[in-house]
Amino acid sequence: MRPTPLLVLVLSALSGTSALAEDPAFTAIVLGSSGGLDEGDLTSHLLAPARSSAFVALDAGTLRVGVRRAREAGSLAGIEPPEGIPWTYDAWFLRERIRAYLVTHPHLDHVAGLVLN
Numbered sequence: 117m118r119p120t121p122l123l124v125l126v127l128s129a130l131s132g133t134s135a136l137a138e139d140p141a142f143t144a145i146v147l148g149s150s151g152g153l154d155e156g157d158l159t160s161h162l163l164a165p166a167r168s169s170a171f172v173a174l175d176a177g178t179l180r181v182g183v184r185r186a187r188e189a190g191s192l193a194g195i196e197p198p199e200g201i202p203w204t205y206d207a208w209f210l211r212e213r214i215r216a217y218l219v220t221h222p223h224l225d226h227v228a229g230l231v232l233n
Contacts (some may be wrong), residue, residue: 147182150226179229
């Protein structure tokens with residue numbers, strides 16, 4: 117899962133860096149990028165300062181499935197829960213690594229993950 121080009125440009129503008137910078141200021145992960153009937157791919161992105169595992173979710177359409185897919189794709193490499201937690205990885209990640217949710221508008225494809233997860 118790769119960040120969308122528009123998101124990279126917006127984040128680069130906000131951080132004052134070039135979109136082609138060698139050392140990015142942010143980590144952006146797409147959890148879902150569609151709308152409509154495909155509940156496994158609804159609008160949701162993760163954003164964190166570079167080298168941080170404290171994320172902000174930009175919209176919350178697909179969360180749990182999106183985190184699972186991002187981990188399988190290697191986008192969350194190095195972010196591991198402590199030993200002996202009573203939750204699955206994706207439940208732990210949603211509880212402990214996402215610090216805030218920014219919802220652009222209250223359509224179901226942007227908030228479903230908050231309701232279902």
